Structure formats: structure tokens, C-alpha cells
Amino acid sequence: MRATLRWAHADLRTHRGEALFIVLATAGVVASLLLAAALFGYATNPWQRVFTQSHGAHVWIHAGPTADTRRLADMDGVQSVAGPYPTAVTTVESRGTRASVELRAAAEPPATGRPLLTSGRWLDPAQTDGVVLESSLARALWAEPGDILTLPGPTRTLTVLGVADSAEPRYGPGERPGLVWALTPLVRSTVGHTGQVIGLRLTDPGDTDYAVQRAVTLLGARAVTDVAPWQQARAEAQGDNRLLGQVLGLFGLGALIAAGLAMHGAIGTRIRGHLRDISVLKAIGFTPSQVVRIFLLQHVAYALLGAVLATSLTQVLGGRIPGRLGDAVTVWQGAPGHTAALVSVPVLAVLFIAATTGLAAWRAGRVPPVPGLRAAAPPGDRLPRLARRALGLRIPAGLVLGWHKVFTRRPRSLATAARLALPLLLIVVAMSAWTTIDRFDTRPEEMGLASTLTVRPDESLGEPDVKTLMARNPDITGVHAGVQVAALVPGQTGTIALRGLGTRKDPYPFSVVEGRPARGPDEAVAGQGLLDLLDVRVGDWVRMTVGPQPQILHIVGRSIEPANGGRVISTPLDTLRENDPELRPTLYRLQLRPGADPHRVAAALTADAQGRFDVHPVSNPADGLSPLRAVVAGLIVVLALIGLIELLTAIGGMVREGERDLLALKAIGLAPRQITAITVTATACTALAAVLTGTAVGLPLAHWLIDAQGRSSGIGAGIAQGPPAALLALFVAAAVLGAAALAALPAARAARLRPADTLSAGG
Structure with missing residues (x-):
């Protein structure tokens, strides 16, 4: 030992x-x-x-105010219920920021679905205007306990008493209203869309879809407005x-x-x-x-x-x-x-x-x-015809013998190149991930984010008035009217977003990556999440229910859809108006000129409309992926370090072999500089083979991995973007030149050894 x-x-x-x-x-x-x-x-x-x-x-099942939701407590498989609670959907404003909210009557914290206070206190019967905000809504409004919220109407205000966490779906601007707990008198006196909500805790969570189906059948499809599993x-x-x-x-x-x-x-x-x-x-x-x-x-x-x-x-x-x-x-x-x-x-x-x-x-x-004993044969013996022809063309002997050295020890060279190619391959995948994230920022129109702002006007403004106000702003290059409603899917086990956006004459520029855009009557494009949810493909017809109205659409294309987990089906507004001629737009998607500041445009629109516009930026998935850039950079450093280890190992092996052949190389008349060039060229050729292999395999692998992640998240395949050609060329050049530079010094030292120093290396 x-x-x-x-x-x-x-x-x-x-x-x-x-x-x-x-x-x-x-x-x-x-x-x-x-x-x-x-x-x-x-x-x-x-x-x-x-x-x-x-x-x-x-x-959580949202229903109309007249539905008998108490019957759901007697269903088989229901362990306990929360509610039913009266609700009212309205709009609140805080510090110039508006949000759609659902006021829910809950005087006492419920046993099932109980909010967990993170700051402040619970509702107080002595303070009738007090409310508790769900934490994601509080962050969107920048609201804290003690702040004042404004309701529509003459000088109606709410006082924030507390902020609480909830396991329900979180607030999404323009997609899902934020949750606000309030006293029953306040909810009943609020002007807005009224209804009720009930939460079911099941004995077997795996039976959620079946329980929802039975609940919708029991209440009636027309009575159910939203389902949140x-x-x-x-x-x-x-x-x-x-x-x-x-x-x-x-x-x-x-x-x-x-x-x-x-x-x-x-x-x-x-x-x-x-x-x-x-x-x-x-x-x-x-x-x-x-x-x-x-x-x-x-x-x-x-x-x-x-x-x-x-x-x-x-x-x-x-x-x-x-x-x-x-x-x-x-x-x-x-x-x-x-x-x-x-x-x-x-x-x-x-x-x-x-x-x-x-x-x-x-x-x-x-x-x-x-x-x-190892016979030290001169590398010039038994040269292939290509190498002899290269020497005849007066190409430097060091370059030819270095190339020949790699190919004469083919199994060992292939193994070294394969080991070096793996970290280089992963670096290419990492660069592709970085480029894809940047694509959401630099070319959002290709990633399903053609618009930058969403405007929701007051009901007092008509469509001509809204477009007149927007036409005053030179930064706005496109305006597309639309509506978005919740629809029950076939089987009535969940809800999706049905969106009418643009018209057939002025279509909205969806990012269609499969099929074609919707142009004719009853045609629509859908996100990957919806196709997976309904188990349908492009070309199929789907039926959904919007309130009491059925809607049948022909899916003619798949679009990249970052919102709502891809569970969105979009059709021109004309199609929805065929079922409801009185349908009015409730939102407008705005396209801005390149370089325009969305925050400045939003502030200008709010000021021009005198507070009758609710303006929100369109959420970009890249905003949540910003930490990934630092992660990818760190991983590239780790992978480069691993590649450096493999490269130093390969250089060490080539230098040792060069020491054994030193006598033979000097005997055929090669100078130390030419002997150094042999090792440097062999190292560079090995690095070139590895980086080309890593790039050739890494690019399709990166596309497959990123698109697979896009499919699993509901956004859909088609978002992958490879690194620019210039960056790949720089990557290849850096790998080859770096390998040659690393090999130069040890190869030069070995080439200057005395003949006696090499005799012990023949083991």
C-alpha cells in the first residue's frame, strides 16, 4: 500500500x-x-x-346563478366540497393597471380549498369593502395589504386586507380572471357577470375527467361555464x-x-x-x-x-x-x-x-x-498514393505526415474523435436552445406572437370608435379585432379557448407550421395542446359548446400557440358572427412598428382613451425562460472543460508516440519544426473530424429535442432554430485552431529532445 x-x-x-x-x-x-x-x-x-x-x-366548476350545484356533493367519489360560492366577474384597477377579476363570496376560510394567507389578514365583517387577493393577481396589480382598488362605477373602492396562495389556476391577463375573496353583500352588489363556483375534492384524483363528465351531465351543459381540473x-x-x-x-x-x-x-x-x-x-x-x-x-x-x-x-x-x-x-x-x-x-x-x-x-x-519491443518505422514508408502525390506537389511534409498519422491509427483516432465529438455535440444543442430562446425576442411573429399588445375597451366604445383612437398612434401598424371565450370540449371534461381573431379580408397572421391558414367558412387553426387534448389531427372536424350554442369547426392548420398551453382554436371573427350576428369584438390585437416601445404605446393609448382602454402586453414564453440563458452558458463552459480534458489527453498520447518516432523522423531529414507540424496537424485533423461530426449530429438532434419539448408543452413543434451559419463556422474554426494551439507547445518541446532522451520511451 x-x-x-x-x-x-x-x-x-x-x-x-x-x-x-x-x-x-x-x-x-x-x-x-x-x-x-x-x-x-x-x-x-x-x-x-x-x-x-x-x-x-x-x-372547480363554474356555473350559472340558477344551477343547483349542491347536488354535486352527493355524487359518488366526492369526498368533500367547497361552496357553492356566489361570484361576480368585474374589473379592478390599481396604480393605473387593470385586471379582470372574479369576486367570490367567502366570509370564512373554507375547509376545502382554503386560501393560505401570505400577508395581511382574512376578511373582516366589520369592513364591508375589504378583500383578499390571490397572490398571482396581487403581483400583476402590484397590490399589498392596505392598498385601494377601484371598481367600475361612481367612486367604488375596495381595500386589500390580505394576499393568499391558492392551488387553483392562476391569473392570466386576457385569459383567466384573477381570484378575489370578498364578503357576500359586496359580491351581490357588484355589477358584472354573476354566477357560482363549487370545488369538488375526490377520493380518487385519477377519476377527475369522469367526475367532471357526470357533474356536467347532472347540471346540464348549458349551466356549466368553465371547468378547471x-x-x-x-x-x-x-x-x-x-x-x-x-x-x-x-x-x-x-x-x-x-x-x-x-x-x-x-x-x-x-x-x-x-x-x-x-x-x-x-x-x-x-x-x-x-x-x-x-x-x-x-x-x-x-x-x-x-x-x-x-x-x-x-x-x-x-x-x-x-x-x-x-x-x-x-x-x-x-x-x-x-x-x-x-x-x-x-x-x-x-x-x-x-x-x-x-x-x-x-x-x-x-x-x-x-x-x-515496438519497431520504429519511418512514417514515410508505405505512404498511400494520395500522400505521395501531395508530397510531389511540394505540400509541406509535416502536414502530409500529420494527416497520414491520423489515418494509419484509424481505430484509435476514431475513438478519440468520437469521445471529443460528444461534448461538442452537446454544445451545438445548447447553442440551438439559446438561439431558439432569442428567436422569441427577435422574431416573435414566427413564434405565434405576431401582436405585441392586447387592448380591451369599455363596452361604451364601439368598434369604429376604438379603431379611430388607435389610428392616431403612428407606432401601431396593425389592428385585429377579436373575441375569446371558454368552450366545453367534446365529452364535456374540460374547457378550451375559442378565439375569433381577424377577418377573412384582413386575416390575423398566425404562425401556421402545418396545414394552411383558415380562409373559408367554419375553418380554424389550432394549437398542439388542443390537438392532443381532443386526440385530433389537422383535417378533422371538432364540435364544442359555447354556452348554449354549439360550434363546429374544421381544423385546416396547426399554429404555434404559446398561450393557454396550446389549448386554443382560432377562427376568423366572421365565422363566429355567422352563429351570432350581434357579436361584438371584446379585444384588439395590435402590431407595432419595429423598435416601438410597448410600454410607451400602452400609456399613450390609455391616455387618449381617457382610461376606457385596458392595455396588456402579450405574454412571451421567453420572459419565463430568461434564467435558461445563464444555465446554457454555464453548461457550455462545463462541456468545453470536458472537451478540453479529452483534447489534452489526445495531445499527450500523440506527443508520446511522436517521441518514439523521433529518431526515425530525424533520420529521414525532418527538422524540429516539421516534426512539430506533424503532431499539430494530427491534432487539428482529429479536432476537425470531431467538430464536424458533433455539428452534423447536433443540429438535427437539437431540432428534435426542442420540437419534442414544444409538443409536450402544447406550444407545438416548429419552434426550433439552429445557430447562425457564421456562429457555427466560428465554432468549428475555434475548435480546430484551439486544438492546434494547445498541441503546438508540447509538440515543439518533444521535437527538441535529444536522441538519448527518447530511448526510454520505447516501452
């Missing part, structure tokens, strides 16, 4: 840089996996915590955090495999370079198992050190990372499974690295005590 430790110590002193890189690469991989675990936990735990603590309802609320709460976790987990696993293969190559190269040392170890009495343990334990120790370093840094500094990533780590550290993940992830990473290095270490145990 003492001799083993002494040999390991001497080897560490000789290869400090390589050991440091292995430790740092392992630390980066383990840190990526731990952050992925944190984001996965953050994606589900907050909503699950609120749902569990509030004894949440599995489905728990799966929808959970999906909205998870949102972009799940995507962050998936991306980080994918790259973390890919980087783990790349690191394992790099270490496998490092041990293999080290064994080939230390055949004489291994023979000496065996000659002095080391058994094959002892030799295997020397190499295996040495690299496992590097991996273990890196894993401990990553775990410590993540635990101590992870919560201080700015933005959502730091919040995720903080929440994850308080989760029940935090300790288990904190231990199991590093342990599994180290075991995986040990498994990938075991085979190469096993090869060390098979080295004979007296290795066979």
Missing part, C-alpha cells in the same frame, strides 16, 4: 493539470445534476405544498421551471457520459504511455489486481473530490444564485427529499465514472512484465 501511494503521488505531481481538469469537470457535472434536481423539485413542490396544506379541490392548475404552476429542469437534467446527464468517456480515454492513453512503468511495477511484485486498483482508485479519488466540491458549493452558495435558480435551490433545500438527493446524485455520478474507467484500468492489469 505504501508503494502504491508513493507511485500515485509521483504520478499526480507529474500530471497536475490533467488531475485538476478531471476534478473541475466532475464538479461541474455533479453541480449541474444537483441544480436539475432542485429545479425539478421547484417545478412541483410549491404547488403541491399549497394543494396539500389548503386541502385543495381536484376540480387540478392537472391544469399544476401544469400552469410548473410552467417554465419544468423546462429548465428538463434542459439542465438532459445536459447534466450528457455531460456525465462525456466526462466518463473522457476519463476512460485518459486512463487508456495513460496506460499506453506508461507501459514501461507498469512493467516495472509488475517486475517488482505488483499483481494485476493491484495495478488495476492503482489507476482506478486514483481516478475515482479525482471524481470523489470533484463531487464533494460540487455538493458543498451547491449546498452553501446555491441559494445565493440570482433569479429563479437561487429560489429553486432554497425551496429544494427545505423539501423532504433534499437530503436523499444531495447524497444519491454525487454517489451515482462517482459510481458511473468508476464504471466507465474500470475497463481501461483492467487493461493495465494485462500488460506483461516485459513488454514487446
Whole structure:
């Protein structure tokens, strides 16, 4: 054991840089996996915590004011109910920001679906104008306890008493009203669309769809206006955090495999370079198992050190990372499974690295005590015809022999290029993810975001008045009138968004990636989420119910639809007016000139309309993915570090082989500069093959992965965007030139060795 430790110590002193890189690469991989675990936990735990603590309802059913919703409590499978509560939909304003809200009468916190106060206090019967806001609505209004909200009408105000978390679907501007709890007299006296809501907590959450179907049948389809199952609320709460976790987990696993293969190559190269040392170890009495343990334990120790370093840094500094990533780590550290993940992830990473290095270490145990002599044949012998012709054309001998060196050791060169190609491939995928996120910002019209602002005017304004006011603003280049209503899907198990937008003469520019735009009567385009929900395809007809009116539409295209999880079907406003000629637009989508400031345009519109416009920016999924840029940048650094390890290993192997051939190369008249060029050219050719392979495989893989994520999120395939050609060319050039630069110095040193110094390298 003492001799083993002494040999390991001497080897560490000789290869400090390589050991440091292995430790740092392992630390980066383990840190990526731990952050992925944190984001996965953050994606589900907050909503699950609120749902569990509030004894949440599995489905919330909104119905008309005359529906007998109390009958639902007697249905089989219903464990408890929340309500029914009278509701009134209206609009509130705070600090110039408007929001559509649902006032819900609840004098006492209910046992089922109980709001969890985060600040302030609950409703007070002595303060009749007091309300409690759901937290997402409070953030949208920038409202806190003590603030005053304004209701439509003469000087009607509300006082915010508290802010509470709820497991119900969160507030979405223009899509879903925010939730406000108020006293019953206040709700009944509010002018607006009235109704009632009841929450059902089921004995089996998996029977939610069946329970909804029975509830709608019991109440009547015309009485039900909206259905919100728990799966929808959970999906909205998870949102972009799940995507962050998936991306980080994918790259973390890919980087783990790349690191394992790099270490496998490092041990293999080290064994080939230390055949004489291994023979000496065996000659002095080391058994094959002892030799295997020397190499295996040495690299496992590097991996273990890196894993401990990553775990410590993540635990101590992870919560201080700015933005959502730091919040995720903080929440994850308080989760029940935090300790288990904190231990199991590093342990599994180290075991995986040990498994990938075991085979190469096993090869060390098979080295004979007296290795066979290696004949040093001049590289100029048996040159292929192409190489001889290149030399005849006076191409520098160093370039030709370097290229020939790569192709004469084809199996080893292919293995090195394949190991180096893996991290480069993942870098290409990471760059594609970055470019796709930027595409939402730079070319939103291609990502289903043709409009920038949504305007909802007061009912007192007619369509001509609205367009006249908008025509005064030179920053507005397009105005499309529309409506959006909730519709019951076939089977009546949930609701979707039915949108009438634009007209046949002035169609809205949807981003149609499959099929064609809707041009004729009863034609529509749909998002991926709706196609998956209804299990239909482009070309099918679908039937839905809007209040008492059925609507049958022919899906002629699939559009990229970022809103509502893609559960949206869109048709020209003309189609909806055929069923209801009195239908008036309730919203307007605005297109702005390039470079226009949406906030300034919104403020100008509100001022021109004297407060009769409710203006909101169209939500962009890229806003929630902003932390992903920093994550992708960090992953690129980790992958580049792993690629650097593999490249240094390859350079070390080529330099050692060059030392063995030094006498032969000098015998045929090559100068040290030409000998250096052989190693540099061989390294550059290997890097070129790896980066071309990584790019060729990485681009289609990135498109497939990003589009698969788009399909699973409901946005739909067609959002993937590869890096610009100039960036890819720069990436290829940087990889090849960087590899050549790294090889230049060690190759030059080896070329200047004295002949006597190379005699000991023939083992």
C-alpha cells in the first residue's frame, strides 16, 4: 500500500493539470445534476405544498346563478366540497393597471380549498369593502395589504386586507380572471357577470375527467361555464421551471457520459504511455489486481473530490444564485427529499465514472512484465498514393505526415474523435436552445406572437370608435379585432379557448407550421395542446359548446400557440358572427412598428382613451425562460472543460508516440519544426473530424429535442432554430485552431529532445 501511494503521488505531481481538469469537470457535472434536481423539485413542490396544506379541490366548476350545484356533493367519489360560492366577474384597477377579476363570496376560510394567507389578514365583517387577493393577481396589480382598488362605477373602492396562495389556476391577463375573496353583500352588489363556483375534492384524483363528465351531465351543459381540473392548475404552476429542469437534467446527464468517456480515454492513453512503468511495477511484485486498483482508485479519488466540491458549493452558495435558480435551490433545500438527493446524485455520478474507467484500468492489469519491443518505422514508408502525390506537389511534409498519422491509427483516432465529438455535440444543442430562446425576442411573429399588445375597451366604445383612437398612434401598424371565450370540449371534461381573431379580408397572421391558414367558412387553426387534448389531427372536424350554442369547426392548420398551453382554436371573427350576428369584438390585437416601445404605446393609448382602454402586453414564453440563458452558458463552459480534458489527453498520447518516432523522423531529414507540424496537424485533423461530426449530429438532434419539448408543452413543434451559419463556422474554426494551439507547445518541446532522451520511451 505504501508503494502504491508513493507511485500515485509521483504520478499526480507529474500530471497536475490533467488531475485538476478531471476534478473541475466532475464538479461541474455533479453541480449541474444537483441544480436539475432542485429545479425539478421547484417545478412541483410549491404547488403541491399549497394543494396539500389548503386541502385543495381536484376540480372547480363554474356555473350559472340558477344551477343547483349542491347536488354535486352527493355524487359518488366526492369526498368533500367547497361552496357553492356566489361570484361576480368585474374589473379592478390599481396604480393605473387593470385586471379582470372574479369576486367570490367567502366570509370564512373554507375547509376545502382554503386560501393560505401570505400577508395581511382574512376578511373582516366589520369592513364591508375589504378583500383578499390571490397572490398571482396581487403581483400583476402590484397590490399589498392596505392598498385601494377601484371598481367600475361612481367612486367604488375596495381595500386589500390580505394576499393568499391558492392551488387553483392562476391569473392570466386576457385569459383567466384573477381570484378575489370578498364578503357576500359586496359580491351581490357588484355589477358584472354573476354566477357560482363549487370545488369538488375526490377520493380518487385519477377519476377527475369522469367526475367532471357526470357533474356536467347532472347540471346540464348549458349551466356549466368553465371547468378547471387540478392537472391544469399544476401544469400552469410548473410552467417554465419544468423546462429548465428538463434542459439542465438532459445536459447534466450528457455531460456525465462525456466526462466518463473522457476519463476512460485518459486512463487508456495513460496506460499506453506508461507501459514501461507498469512493467516495472509488475517486475517488482505488483499483481494485476493491484495495478488495476492503482489507476482506478486514483481516478475515482479525482471524481470523489470533484463531487464533494460540487455538493458543498451547491449546498452553501446555491441559494445565493440570482433569479429563479437561487429560489429553486432554497425551496429544494427545505423539501423532504433534499437530503436523499444531495447524497444519491454525487454517489451515482462517482459510481458511473468508476464504471466507465474500470475497463481501461483492467487493461493495465494485462500488460506483461516485459513488454514487446515496438519497431520504429519511418512514417514515410508505405505512404498511400494520395500522400505521395501531395508530397510531389511540394505540400509541406509535416502536414502530409500529420494527416497520414491520423489515418494509419484509424481505430484509435476514431475513438478519440468520437469521445471529443460528444461534448461538442452537446454544445451545438445548447447553442440551438439559446438561439431558439432569442428567436422569441427577435422574431416573435414566427413564434405565434405576431401582436405585441392586447387592448380591451369599455363596452361604451364601439368598434369604429376604438379603431379611430388607435389610428392616431403612428407606432401601431396593425389592428385585429377579436373575441375569446371558454368552450366545453367534446365529452364535456374540460374547457378550451375559442378565439375569433381577424377577418377573412384582413386575416390575423398566425404562425401556421402545418396545414394552411383558415380562409373559408367554419375553418380554424389550432394549437398542439388542443390537438392532443381532443386526440385530433389537422383535417378533422371538432364540435364544442359555447354556452348554449354549439360550434363546429374544421381544423385546416396547426399554429404555434404559446398561450393557454396550446389549448386554443382560432377562427376568423366572421365565422363566429355567422352563429351570432350581434357579436361584438371584446379585444384588439395590435402590431407595432419595429423598435416601438410597448410600454410607451400602452400609456399613450390609455391616455387618449381617457382610461376606457385596458392595455396588456402579450405574454412571451421567453420572459419565463430568461434564467435558461445563464444555465446554457454555464453548461457550455462545463462541456468545453470536458472537451478540453479529452483534447489534452489526445495531445499527450500523440506527443508520446511522436517521441518514439523521433529518431526515425530525424533520420529521414525532418527538422524540429516539421516534426512539430506533424503532431499539430494530427491534432487539428482529429479536432476537425470531431467538430464536424458533433455539428452534423447536433443540429438535427437539437431540432428534435426542442420540437419534442414544444409538443409536450402544447406550444407545438416548429419552434426550433439552429445557430447562425457564421456562429457555427466560428465554432468549428475555434475548435480546430484551439486544438492546434494547445498541441503546438508540447509538440515543439518533444521535437527538441535529444536522441538519448527518447530511448526510454520505447516501452
